[in-house]
Amino acid sequence: MDDDLGALPPKEDFSGWYNELLWRAEIMDVRYPVKGLYVWYPFGFALRRNVYGELRALLDVDHAETLFPLLIPETELAKEGEHIKGFEDEVYWVTHGGLSPLEVKLALRPTSECAIYPMYHLWVRSHADLPLRVYQIVNTFRYETKHTRPLIRLREITSFKEAHTVHATWEDAEAQVHAALALYRQFYATLCVPVIVSKRPDWDKFPGADYTIAVDTIMPDGRTLQIGTVHHLGDHFSKTFAITYEDVDGEQQFAQQTCYGISERCIAALISMHGDEKGLVLPPAVAPVQVVIVPITIGKRKEEVLVAARVIEEELAAAGLRVKVDRRDLRPGAKYYYWEMRGVPLRLEVGPRDLDAGQVTAVTRLGDKSTVPRASLTFGVADLLARFTGTLTRRGEEHLLSHARVVDTVEELSVAIEKGVAIVPWCGERACADFIEESVNASVLGTEVQAGFSCAGGSACIACGKPGTGALVGRSY
């Protein structure tokens, strides 16, 4: 990687900035010879490991991790009518093994309901087996015909975390929907990514679900990115796959189910939300390197400085921090540039003057400079990292607030939508949604909107004037 390429394109040119950043910060290599398939660079993969480690830790509290096959026989995929209709245009089909045609075509999983639920049919017997909460982190596939984009719209989603739960009653499953949303909120809080939660319109729900609740964020250009979904499946799939249990009275009942997923879009979101023209800005919780130490080795005290840097590295590593001394034979400025591009939250500079003063110079990735007493360095670094996390969270919330408006006329909506999202009163009728969508070239994304700002909205549907409630409208990726 050549590191003397100057600044990134301005973030206002989001696509240009994003593509250049993924490459220069060594997140993804887009040069793989198939459209929509990308390669994780080691640095990008280290970030992915940390992000998914956080997600696993949250899930492991009451979910079990497992792994189901990639290949789904056409016969199973076709069982749930709505589901297959929702996916048939974008499924990759394996038709041959070696030179022989297969008897039954095999789909590369677009999602795993039809791989998992035939097994749930065997696993679930009694109310004592419920709730069942299982997840897996796998590669899934969509034959995307739209414009593909790394981490956002892919043909191989390399990092799909999907959870599939089974419950005795519809209400138990609904409680799981809320639990999953709480978990997702906690996950995105760790990434300092603000979210808007809303219930997708009926026509936009997951194929085969009772309803879908989505988690969106707002990208730098104001468009929304769906970064998580939670589906109440009711008994659609349990009736299809005969997932039944014996209740306390000895009666057979159809189970109620949910599923919910997050893909590597979570990484696209955190990169896009925090990054700037110098490169990535990573939340300490997931940064592959949390602290970089740059020894300032001018003059004859080089050895002394290098020893001091190593001792600091050991001290911080012992405290559980991911820390690295940059010992390369480069001038400090080149090192700053390199680590800023890679989003390291905190840089420590250690030079002769710092040694004499019994201190270390600390500079956050956002440029805040301070000195930390050497004697309480571990505490000082932990404190700076915690503050840095707080700053990213606050900046994220400000970004969300400044890109969302509560409006009640089409004119206001038109203005708001150029900048981000809007909450508008809507009566719930499809025809009115169509009117709204056509008027402003945006989508009605959801109702029952939960965000960090008030979304009461007016009460007269923006299209027909009948009573309405707040709907989220935006242009989405």
Add this chain to the structure above:
Amino acid sequence: MDDDLGALPPKEDFSGWYNELLWRAEIMDVRYPVKGLYVWYPFGFALRRNVYGELRALLDVDHAETLFPLLIPETELAKEGEHIKGFEDEVYWVTHGGLSPLEVKLALRPTSECAIYPMYHLWVRSHADLPLRVYQIVNTFRYETKHTRPLIRLREITSFKEAHTVHATWEDAEAQVHAALALYRQFYATLCVPVIVSKRPDWDKFPGADYTIAVDTIMPDGRTLQIGTVHHLGDHFSKTFAITYEDVDGEQQFAQQTCYGISERCIAALISMHGDEKGLVLPPAVAPVQVVIVPITIGKRKEEVLVAARVIEEELAAAGLRVKVDRRDLRPGAKYYYWEMRGVPLRLEVGPRDLDAGQVTAVTRLGDKSTVPRASLTFGVADLLARFTGTLTRRGEEHLLSHARVVDTVEELSVAIEKGVAIVPWCGERACADFIEESVNASVLGTEVQAGFSCAGGSACIACGKPGTGALVGRSY
């Protein structure tokens, strides 16, 4: 899972024992509706996580983890002639996206040389980029027409760890071959699985390699299982994919490469090596539960015992152990049976008498009973686990020794091969290998054999009488 099914089939009936164990210990569910594809139960997946965690820790010292796409265009796969010949009969082909035929067929990776090396062509520029050491843990696919078997012969290998390295010289690559073998030895030592290392005959090397060194173990029935391979690729692939670097003199040179892999067979090996008729026997390093505490709650001191059990659990967990109190309303015998099936290395029994005596009763998975003073419990448990690891290692080595013979006549070989493997003198000629293989219905697996026992062998080839060196002969899975 119904736990009152009595003992497993005898281990002499290896297939019966193995299949029943995978099911009863909840490792794999074989009922997925496609041949050769299996489902990881949560308990099996927890074991997998720990095993691959150990492997990652060893690799992370000087390899970077990354991730390449699953789908390889036919045009790339076909570039290296020998390589494609070696795999063309067993590649799964994706031919359709949705309802449209693809312009270029896509292979599900059988292994990733042809996905990774087009990128190495871009990544490697200068001698300063070398050595490059990258690995990934991915699902790979083989359209197996032979009898499939969970963890051993699969159509979806769910857990293939493959490393791919690039070096300046053939000698550097050879040094990496040795480093990889040392790493694999260390990994299998952690699993207490004894190995035999040998150089595969030329006709059995990896398609496109200069040579292949394999790691085998001996299964309970005496057959060998290949559980790792290391390939010196020379410049076969670097010439095909134009992976060149500028040397110190400014000249372009073809790079030298290696690759090496381990699949979920490592889990098959550890299960098969250590398990017995009561179930799994797991090495503490990878056991999902290392210590189970069974409260003996007879009579009126139930609360006191449960509190004591919880305090012990917290104490051991704080020391970093994976520990669990079994609080279920079952008699102790049923709990013993349950955890023995799942291979938990150490069981602690805590009852009123133990409390009074200031001790805990400890029983290893192999039935060794002792008492540990309550005051030094953490130390005592760590000591018992370390001894347990030592016992498994010793038993593994004894198993290997008792199933291997150094012989120098075909008659002795016939006898030895019924029990396990043999080392025989062989001149290196294919015709003599064919003679040996036909005489005893076994394979010449390798030369330059490294195992825990002497393998000098006689010096006259067992087939032709010309000078020979020791070759490993066995029947393999």
